[in-house]
Amino acid sequence: MRRLAALCFPLMLAVPFASPMAADPLNDALQRAVNTHTVPAVERFAGASHALSYTAADNCLPEAVKPAYNAAFDAWMGLQHLHMGPVEANGRILAIAFWPDKKGLIPRTLSGYIADEDPVIDDPEAFAQASIAVRGLFALEYMLYDDQFDGYEDGSYSCHLVQAIAHDLGRMGQAIEAEWTADDGFALTLLLAGEAPHPLYLSRMESVQALYTMLTSALEVTRDQRIGRSIGTFEKPRPARAEAYRSERSQRNVELILMATRDLARKLAPGEMPLSEAAFEKTIALVEELDDPAFAGVADPMGRLKVEIIGQNITTILGHLANEVGAPLGVSAGFNASDGD
Amino acid sequence: MKRMMTAVIAAALPATAFAGEAEVVTNYANIAEATYGDALIKAQELDAAIADLIAKPSEHTLLAAKTAWIAARVPYQQSEVFRFGNPIVDDWEGKVNAWPLDEGLIDYVDGSYGGATDENPLAVLNVIANPTIEISGEEIDATEITPELLAETLHEADEVEANVSTGYHAIEFLLWGQDLNGTDHGAGTRSYTDYLTGDECTGGHCDRRGQYLTAASKLLVSDLEYMVAQWSEGGEARETVLADPAAGVTAMLTGMGSLSYGEQAGERMKLGLMLNDPEEEHDCFSDNTHNSHFYDGVGIHNVYTGQYVRVDGTLVKGESLEDLLASKDPALAADLTAAVDHSVAELGQIKAAAEAGFSYDQMLGRGNEAGEELIMTAVDALVAQTRVIERAVAVLTASEIEVEGSDSLDNPEAVFQ
Numbered sequence: 001m002r003r004l005a006a007l008c009f010p011l012m013l014a015v016p017f018a019s020p021m022a023a024d025p026l027n028d029a030l031q032r033a034v035n036t037h038t039v040p041a042v043e044r045f046a047g048a049s050h051a052l053s054y055t056a057a058d059n060c061l062p063e064a065v066k067p068a069y070n071a072a073f074d075a076w077m078g079l080q081h082l083h084m085g086p087v088e089a090n091g092r093i094l095a096i097a098f099w100p101d102k103k104g105l106i107p108r109t110l111s112g113y114i115a116d117e118d119p120v121i122d123d124p125e126a127f128a129q130a131s132i133a134v135r136g137l138f139a140l141e142y143m144l145y146d147d148q149f150d151g152y153e154d155g156s157y158s159c160h161l162v163q164a165i166a167h168d169l170g171r172m173g174q175a176i177e178a179e180w181t182a183d184d185g186f187a188l189t190l191l192l193a194g195e196a197p198h199p200l201y202l203s204r205m206e207s208v209q210a211l212y213t214m215l216t217s218a219l220e221v222t223r224d225q226r227i228g229r230s231i232g233t234f235e236k237p238r239p240a241r242a243e244a245y246r247s248e249r250s251q252r253n254v255e256l257i258l259m260a261t262r263d264l265a266r267k268l269a270p271g272e273m274p275l276s277e278a279a280f281e282k283t284i285a286l287v288e289e290l291d292d293p294a295f296a297g298v299a300d301p302m303g304r305l306k307v308e309i310i311g312q313n314i315t316t317i318l319g320h321l322a323n324e325v326g327a328p329l330g331v332s333a334g335f336n337a338s339d340g341d
Numbered sequence: 342m343k344r345m346m347t348a349v350i351a352a353a354l355p356a357t358a359f360a361g362e363a364e365v366v367t368n369y370a371n372i373a374e375a376t377y378g379d380a381l382i383k384a385q386e387l388d389a390a391i392a393d394l395i396a397k398p399s400e401h402t403l404l405a406a407k408t409a410w411i412a413a414r415v416p417y418q419q420s421e422v423f424r425f426g427n428p429i430v431d432d433w434e435g436k437v438n439a440w441p442l443d444e445g446l447i448d449y450v451d452g453s454y455g456g457a458t459d460e461n462p463l464a465v466l467n468v469i470a471n472p473t474i475e476i477s478g479e480e481i482d483a484t485e486i487t488p489e490l491l492a493e494t495l496h497e498a499d500e501v502e503a504n505v506s507t508g509y510h511a512i513e514f515l516l517w518g519q520d521l522n523g524t525d526h527g528a529g530t531r532s533y534t535d536y537l538t539g540d541e542c543t544g545g546h547c548d549r550r551g552q553y554l555t556a557a558s559k560l561l562v563s564d565l566e567y568m569v570a571q572w573s574e575g576g577e578a579r580e581t582v583l584a585d586p587a588a589g590v591t592a593m594l595t596g597m598g599s600l601s602y603g604e605q606a607g608e609r610m611k612l613g614l615m616l617n618d619p620e621e622e623h624d625c626f627s628d629n630t631h632n633s634h635f636y637d638g639v640g641i642h643n644v645y646t647g648q649y650v651r652v653d654g655t656l657v658k659g660e661s662l663e664d665l666l667a668s669k670d671p672a673l674a675a676d677l678t679a680a681v682d683h684s685v686a687e688l689g690q691i692k693a694a695a696e697a698g699f700s701y702d703q704m705l706g707r708g709n710e711a712g713e714e715l716i717m718t719a720v721d722a723l724v725a726q727t728r729v730i731e732r733a734v735a736v737l738t739a740s741e742i743e744v745e746g747s748d749s750l751d752n753p754e755a756v757f758q
Binding site: 091094095098102103104105108120126129130131132133200202206209232233236240241334335336337 | 441443455458460477499500502503598599601602603607611612614615616617618620707708727728730731732734
């Protein structure tokens with residue numbers, strides 16, 4: 001978002017935190033969001049990425065790995081909007097999901113590794129430092145779904161590479177979970193704010209603002225990138241720029257993000273959010289009706305229009321969230337990681 | 342006289358405006374005008390050096406042009422802080438500082454560069470070698486390489502961002518050539534003979550290469566002239582921030598925060614490090630990235646402290662955001678001062694190491710722990726600074742709350758881009 005509106009109502013600072021009996025909608029929202037949204041999301045991804053790592057170790061071939069891969073990707077879609085704390089630390093969010101790859105670095109770097117049989121894949125610690133172009137869900141997608149890479153055999157270099165990527169994902173999933181849920185972990189950093197063992201946010205208001213920024217920026221990125229990149233312009237739609245089109249997950253990813261953000265919005269909302277609920281429901285229904293898993297349909301004017309309309313509906317959701325979630329909590333979005341180019 | 346004019350502007354403000362906002366945004370506009378003015382002066386010197394190079398290609402004239410380019414980056418990078426808060430700058434900046442680029446669009450490249458990609462069918466168009474080119478199925482006469490051809494036809498051709506035909510980085514490529522050293526030390530090594538005419542010409546089409554470089558240089562000068570005018574007395578960018586000082590303060594903070602976090606810490610530094618990819622260096626041909634990062638940080642410092650040292654050494658100084666914040670919340674002002682000082686110092690460490698011979702591309706190398714540490718501590722400082730800027734936004738713009746999205750509720754179609 002180019003225009004900044006990171007605003008707090010100073011009067012909210014007067015709300016007493018000390019008494020557990022006093023009505024404290026801000027703190028209640030924080031508790032709900034952290035405990036019933038972020039923690040389950042982190043646990044799901046840790047479990048699914050761990051399962052992926054085991055599955056690939058057992059059988060590296062594409063058909064064997066794909067179900068676990070998709071389960072891990074599903075779990076990631078429930079977590080990727082929380083671009084904060086352990087998800088952001090050490091660049092994990094980029095290592096797990098390097099997209100968009102505007103310069104085609106993933107296939108180029110993978111080809112280099114395979115041609116050179118780069119031994120770094122045998123050392124998990126060293127692989128954790130390798131280029132994010134050969135790590136994470138999108139490198140794995142090329143290996144499992146792209147004709148240029150998916151014809152490998154058991155025991156081959158490519159097979160070990162798939163196992164290394166899967167293992168690395170499992171390692172990151174577990175590290176995120178550990179750092180989020182530890183006794184002095186990031187969940188407490190959010191919940192206790194200034195009194196946390198490792199303080200990052202000075203007040204609960206700042207914690208809530210950070211979560212609200214995650215909510216809105218995830219929707220903005222989905223509209224501007226996941227949808228915007230693929231629809232291109234009317235004259236020039238760009239189906240090959242759709243996210244995860246090789247694994248035909250473009251449509252599913254948008255749907256899962258809408259569900260994840262709706263859940264976060266519900267947890268943050270201090271009261272009912274009828275307009276937001278209606279807008280989410282309508283938008284999710286539009287995505288489900290698309291029947292265009294890889295967004296290939298954007299090449300056709302009617303298909304493109306349908307995807308474009310989903311983007312417009314996301315804008316509507318954002319407006320309602322500002323009124324039904326942001327304003328009553330006294331927060332609006334701060335800076336986010338996609339403020340740049 | 343200046344004081345009187347300020348008073349008139351202040352009198353026109355809504356009653357809720359903070360005292361001092363008008364002076365702060367006036368000084369901000371003055372700093373912007375001086376910074377772009379300096380960028381223009383240095384671009385004109387670069388243009389003269391390029392004219393010398395084309396007239397008398399030699400090692401000496403090539404070196405002089407490169408030196409002028411490096412100097413030209415110093416004021417320009419300090420101007421980047423004006424970008425995000427001011428749409429008039431953001432809409433324009435792609436002409437002068439777009440990056441990264443698929444340089445094969447412009448000139449010959451090494452075989453390792455590859456060919457056309459899914460994303461960019463024009464990645465190896467090589468307009469210097471081809472007087473007739475085809476873009477999106479349309480044949481284009483490029484017999485003469487003019488500023489218009491670069492700006493209107495080639496730049497972002499086929500709607501691909503990596504088709505950068507104009508600006509500092511196109512010129513950088515034409516002066517240095519590709520850096521083929523990977524993450525080892527060393528910049529591009531283009532020879533002056535690429536600009537010799539007749540049989541001595543290397544790389545082919547030297548006359549067209551000279552035409553291209555000249556056109557790109559002229560265009561940079563005219564683009565900067567435009568931006569200087571926007572910030573001068575009566576210019577649109579200046580008038581916009583003066584007309585609504587409270588919004589101007591928000592623009593200042595937006596520019597600082599967006600440059601710190603999403604752009605600098607994220608897109609330019611962290612992503613390149615995690616890709617171990619020297620092409621993700623901001624000034625990848627010249628290996629001047631350490632300076633680009635450093636002067637971005639200095640630009641943020643300038644806007645906050647309300648002062649700018651011009652390229653002739655004179656100081657532009659006035660009421661600052663720091664003063665304004667200190668009048669509302671002295672402790673927070675001190676925090677932000679410390680944060681901004683700290684990030685400039687961290688970026689300064691990268692610059693110091695690079696100037697001593699440990700170049701930025703080496704820092705990006707896989708397993709280079711010292712480089713990773715240098716870059717990540719600077720990234721962390723920029724991220725931390727962003728949080729303090731958010732706090733400053735809360736304090737300084739508290740009277741301006743507006744609920745976002747009302748346009749979209751009325752007419753969803755209108756706002757979707």
